[in-house]
């Protein structure tokens with residue numbers, strides 16, 4: 001498996017998550033306020049909630065349901081009730097394309 005096009009850089013708005021599905025894996029892509037692009041698992045580990053419906057705050061993405069904020073850099077929740085991390089995917093940029101291999105997660 002190799003990296004595939006997930007979206008374009010130009011369609012990403014700062015601090016507005018974009019949900020994509022690659023090979024059946026839901027991924028939340030976030031361009032943060034430093035213009036860094038992150039990709040983490042979209043499903044909150046506390047419940048079946050799409051993290052893309054949540055709120056970006058700095059380098060975190062907060063689940064709207066019960067308020068767990070997940071680090072965009074490590075995938076770890078910074079507060080309860082979630083305690084399991086979400087996967088963090090390697091992002092490559094090729095021109096205007098955001099490329100992600102959904103089978104490869106970062107070791108963090």
Ligand code: FES
Pocket residue numbers: 044045046047048049063064065066067068081082
């Ligand atoms: S479902 Fe996300 S914190 Fe509860």
